[in-house]
Amino acid sequence: MRVTLDQLARLRGEGTPRGITSVCSAHPVVLRAALRHGRKTGATVLIEATCNQVNHLGGYTGMQPRDFSALVESIAGEEGCPADQIVLGGDHLGPNPWRDRPADEAMAEAEKMMEAYVAAGFRKIHLDTSMGCAGEPPALDDETTAKRAVRLATIAEMTARDTGGEMPLYIIGTEVPPPGGADHVLDAIEPTAPAAARQTLAIHREMFAKAQLSDAFQRVIGIVVQPGVEFGNRNVITYQRDKADALVRILNDEPGLVFEAHSTDYQGEPPLTELVEDGFAILKVGPELTFVLREALYALDLIASDLFLDYGDRPLFNAMEAVMVDRPENWKQHYDGNDAEKRVLRHYSLSDRIRYYWTVPEARAAVKRLTAALAGKRVPLPLLWQHLPGADQFADIPLDPQELLIWRIGKSLSTYDRACRV
Template sequence: MTYNPLINLRASYDAGKAQGIVSVCSAHPIVIEAALTRAARLRTAALIEATCNQVNQEGGYTGMTPADFRRYVLDIADRVGLSHERVILGGDHLGPNPWKNLPPQEAMQKACDMIAAYAGAGFVKLHLDASMGCAGEAAHLPDHIVAERAVMMAARAEAHAKTPPVYIIGTEIPTPGGATEALDHLAPTTPESVQATYRVHKASFHAQIPQAWARVIGIVVQPGVEFGHDEIVFYDRGKATRLIRALGNMQGLIYEAHSTDYQPETALSQLVTDGFCILKVGPALTFALREALYGLDDIAQVLDPARARLRDSMENIMLEKPVYWRDHYGDDPAAQRILRHFSYSDRIRYYWPMPAAEKAVDDLLKSFNGQALPETLVSQYLPRFYGRIIDGSLQNDVQAILLQSIQDVLELYGRAARDSIN
């Protein structure tokens, strides 16, 4: 049976020993390897989640079905020596979002087929999110319709699951992946809103699949954290006081916090203490990976000024297929050029799996011929790794540097979540 610390989160919180778990929301192989390597080293669990747009029964933008994604993650686990029992697979925002342009009945049929595929493939953490309107509906639906559709999906999951899954309900506004509007007026979810979501979902579960309600372990809220293209809103627990208190009225549940990317460790630790025990992170991990790749690109350019630059290759790839950034980065060409590469929302992450990008990265890494990097160039272009390389705690190797760039972020989250004591 899969090791699942999720079921103990509320008990730890009630005992005054709040403990969290880091949810890694990425399909990038280096990010997943970094997360699984850390879990193997600490003998803890690794929670890896895929979104409905990344992975679904039609392939998503990764080209993977849930069964494909499971094999993909477990193959990496085998390579790094992490037992399959320590890998927790989750599905994020599972609902009609990929098909919201279709009529509601058709979109929900596809959403139910998707969650059946997730459950059947062994995903044990399922976020039910039917909050978005479909063709002919309002953008945001009333709570009772959202709950009815969530339970419809949960019933399909129950019928196909090999292991009884745990469920997350609710959603946050704005939608995940980074806000596209100004963040001046961001506010935590109100207690009235979260309690209404809780009550209507509880009633719907009890009316249709009462046995599954005990496995609803979390509810998504906005704790007052967010990131945009070039700004971050940091957690202010004083503004979330009423929301924190509301958790006491929702027996068995903890909060799931989306968009926690780029929060400092003190804020993440406070979030866990305050009941936001599931910390989701994604863009911050690929942002750190991109920083390391571009640092290596700078070093390679010094060593061989004639070689093609990774940054130039990525610019060309993004310009040739602007679908993932064009509607997000405004109309100023100069600002667009910077944001394509350096935005906190990190929409460049959608391009790394493309064959041309994979080849550009592979060419960069091969250009070092397996040789150690000159220490002076590491100091110049990758300074946060310099001390560890010269004292021998980090191998002077491009692959080790890439993995460490991600693990540095994961360690920050892990300390805040206190997940190494699992």
């Protein structure tokens, strides 16, 4: 039986917890891998776009919500993944992309973004209005945050009614790790204080009621909290369930809710399973999926360098290095150390900020050259053992590079799938 978002809280209450993986990526190969994996497993395919990545002005991907929706729909059709199995989500929807402007201006843009998301068919909405705008503190108080969340929920409700289809499901709460992971080596992460989570719920419930949106609040299915998981550029903090015990007990008083866990990348199956068992039923993953995509591309780059004398010495790696050095805005503020250490982080950081560069023309050309060099060629088993252990099934047969990339991403998705099925 396929588990849906609105069933998660009930299943936990019945003692049969299940989870859903939230794929947070706009890379077409990652999307294809997720949709193919969903077709094979029958699980809900939850795909989310963030406010910076996709918005009514294009975001850093250049896509508006309707473009992202169309991309997912197109790939789903090619992969044979049924439309009723797919849920589109909007992550951190609020004024964040425009927080350098006065609050009224930033919220006006956020309202336009919300309308565009819901009109494009996004039905899982994370309301995140916690950040201060120009002249405000960096983090806002709960009451101001809740009032602004209600303002955006009002737009979402009106748009859903006007455009038809199911009404939105909401996620509230904002105590999450930095997008894309932390910038420094981490020793420990403290879970959200139970009192803080309870206050967030109480104030949002009150503000929704004052705005006559109690019906919409009934469709709040989860709250974002910090379970004590995170990854930095170089290390991962895994889930310690004993530290989150007091936080988890909140759900006993909120039978209609589950927790949403951000930055669950690189946790591995045992911690992910414990998260689902404890009520963190929505597991968001993003950088891990593009990290393993990059891992597989670089392995193929090494294989082609070994196989073909005229291919060159790691031209994909060299092209990505040149692109990132020439355009440092997406990594410079996040990577520390000397020049050699920064070079390593540009390519291998767990935050995987190289993911911002795959759409650059030079990068696209280098990937195209790599895949053309290997398409239909036979890769000897020892080369796969050397550069991509575990990929034995691709040895000594005509290679389809995209199939290998999808396989590698699918390995990570399978880990999540097993954890979600407990």
